[in-house]
Amino acid sequence: MLTDRQRMILNAIVDDYISSAEPVGSRSISKRGDVGYSPATIRNEMADLEELGYLEQPHTSAGRIPSHKGYRYYVDHLVPWNSAEIAEMGTIRTFFAEKLNATEQVIQHAAMILSNMTNYTSILLGPEVFHTSLRHFQLLPLDDKTAVAIIVTSTGQVENRTVNIPPEISISEIEKVVNLLNSKLKNVPLYKLKTQLYTELGQEMQRHISHYEELMKMLDTALDSENEQRIYLSGATNMLTQPEFKDVDKVKHILDLLEETPTLLKMMSPVPGGPGIQVRIGTENDHEAFANCSLITATYSLDGQALGSIGILGPTRMEYARVMGILGILSRDLTAMLAHWYK
Amino acid sequence: MLTDRQRMILNAIVDDYISSAEPVGSRSISKRGDVGYSPATIRNEMADLEELGYLEQPHTSAGRIPSHKGYRYYVDHLVPWNSAEIAEMGTIRTFFAEKLNATEQVIQHAAMILSNMTNYTSILLGPEVFHTSLRHFQLLPLDDKTAVAIIVTSTGQVENRTVNIPPEISISEIEKVVNLLNSKLKNVPLYKLKTQLYTELGQEMQRHISHYEELMKMLDTALDSENEQRIYLSGATNMLTQPEFKDVDKVKHILDLLEETPTLLKMMSPVPGGPGIQVRIGTENDHEAFANCSLITATYSLDGQALGSIGILGPTRMEYARVMGILGILSRDLTAMLAHWYK
DNA sequence: GTTAGCACTCATCTGAGTCGAGTGCTAACG
DNA sequence: CGTTAGCACTCGACTCAGATGAGTGCTAAC
Known part of the structure; x- marks a missing residue:
């Protein structure tokens, strides 16, 4: 689409403008060692390049600066x-x-x-964290109302969040559940965690554990990996x-x-x-x-x-x-x- | 030190300048409803306040702005x-x-x-974190060379860091040590953690545990609460x-x-x-x-x-x-x- | 003690003039 | 035909002088 010379000139203009931040004129391009053309020739080419949309002129009688299209071409074809x-x-x-x-x-x-x-x-x-999997889950009571949920991923990242413990649930029950989670959900990708919680463990827990509803609610917030x-x-x-x-x-x-x-x-x-x-x-x-x-x-x-x-x-x-x-x-x-x- | 009127004028100038960001002149002060003096009077007081160091003039024939001393006085005595x-x-x-x-x-x-x-x-x-105390410590192996150290504080904050496991030490030994730490160091303020580790547990561990040196080195980095x-x-x-x-x-x-x-x-x-x-x-x-x-x-x-x-x-x-x-x-x-x- | 009046200061704004970098166009050159 | 020299033209950037006006300090009168 562009001739070799046009490419060369576009390249020179972008390079110059990158380092100077000022519109570049035909003369300064012509003076570069590697360009063997007079300012007038450069001007003609520059006019063409402008018509093609690769260059812009801030105002008449200023030099040219690369347009977005010009940068795009530079990045796609000219970057050394x-x-x-x-x-x-x-x-x-x-x-x-x-x-x-x-x-x-x-x-x-x-x-x-x-x-x-x-x-x-x-x-x-x-x-x-989203695509890593569960290594270890832990629920650590702080006092009788709150606990810290800690999730360790397979890549060693640690997520933690504070949750409220429903008053109806005992510590021993929580321990039971946490153990269950660790054995059943280990190596499950984090983004599948919640669905697996319901499908795999839902029934079993519902049988063994009282206050199923409240517990699930707590686990839900605890495992909310939030994708942060x-x-x-x-x-x-x-x-x-x-x-x-x-x-x-x-x-x-x-x-x-x-x-x-x-x-x-x-x-x-x-x-x-x-x-x-x-x-x-x-x-x-x-x-x-x-x-x-x-x-x-x-x-x-x-x-x-x-x-x-x-x-x-x-x-x-x-x-x-x-x-x-x-x-x-x-x-x-x-x-x-x-x-x-x-x- | 300052008369009531001077305080009132200083207050007015600071207030004005805070909202306008422009040097305030005598006339604009005089025009305020709560000031019953003519510009000339204000000018005299302003000259005095400048001499005392509470006001500054960006240049002759500009209004006054508060100096640092002026702000200080305002903050200490005049803030409503x-x-x-x-x-x-x-x-x-x-x-x-x-x-x-x-x-x-x-x-x-x-x-x-x-x-x-x-x-x-x-x-x-x-x-x-510095002044809170240890609630729980855990060392969770990721693979045979690295583990995540997790510190939970009494306020529920969770710190974690990755450590290298010395190859000489077995998993069961690590478990033993972690249990020991949890029982002995619970509720110890974080900033005392390291010293207590050496004084309280040093001897006991040295007896029961092989590769004492390497283990201590690992714990040292694990407990480095870093005070971040x-x-x-x-x-x-x-x-x-x-x-x-x-x-x-x-x-x-x-x-x-x-x-x-x-x-x-x-x-x-x-x-x-x-x-x-x-x-x-x-x-x-x-x-x-x-x-x-x-x-x-x-x-x-x-x-x-x-x-x-x-x-x-x-x-x-x-x-x-x-x-x-x-x-x-x-x-x-x-x-x-x-x-x-x-x- | 307070105020009115007045000369003075000085930053800011404005418009005219100049400068110069750079262009577009035309004509000439190889 | 592509390339180049020459030239008139454009237009932003800079400079400088004059006008403006807000605000002061000082003096004298109330």
């Missing part, structure tokens, strides 16, 4: 893959050399590393350093969105079967506030099952090549590490 | 206490009416309520709406500090024996970035022991009366609620 990878390997690998033993810590730390390395905002989605995924943000303020967000009002909307966990969850939830690294440019994000932002995401997984995702949010004028390289490495390494832990 | 309390009671009480059963949820929710009500940034320090207090932030972006922070660079420094958990911990850690509500104005905060901010904090407690604190960060030009009122009520109610839960 290999070169970027190697440069950052060192930093990432030393990160994994530090011994961290809790998954949560790793994710949190990774978020920081990412935002520091890129100077953008990193958004990490903690491992999803943790979101880790880091470097949100890096947004403020980008010249395109020097206007406080615009950045306010962005940062406000970043405080809304549900929005982030939705944005970051892994697309099943999607490619390894996803790039959403400008309006491809659902939120108007992100019209001038790009979100690059990758997923990490265990046993081929996507567990969570890591992402970088920055201006549309973003160092795509570098960020995509870094995310690629980090997601692969995270996946490898998880596989090693929970083989 | 009672009036503020009643207005907000409704909202806060309905917050407590919602049934939330996990402490963490309550704190997080409270942070949101606070920032929404005040339009400032709220910083909450989660309940300190959770910080909850909400409404950080409200800073951006304040006219004094329309400059991106200034606000960047502030938001950067807000991302540093250790800094926040230090700022928010309760002053033992301090008064119920603390106000730190401008440079009274240790960090230069907060020179134009005020931090108002209150603590909540259990059994007279300060557990955590709640705070509001805003510009020095802050609605002190309202915020102090709200914090006062909320901290009292949190304290009451905790007392009710863990009587």
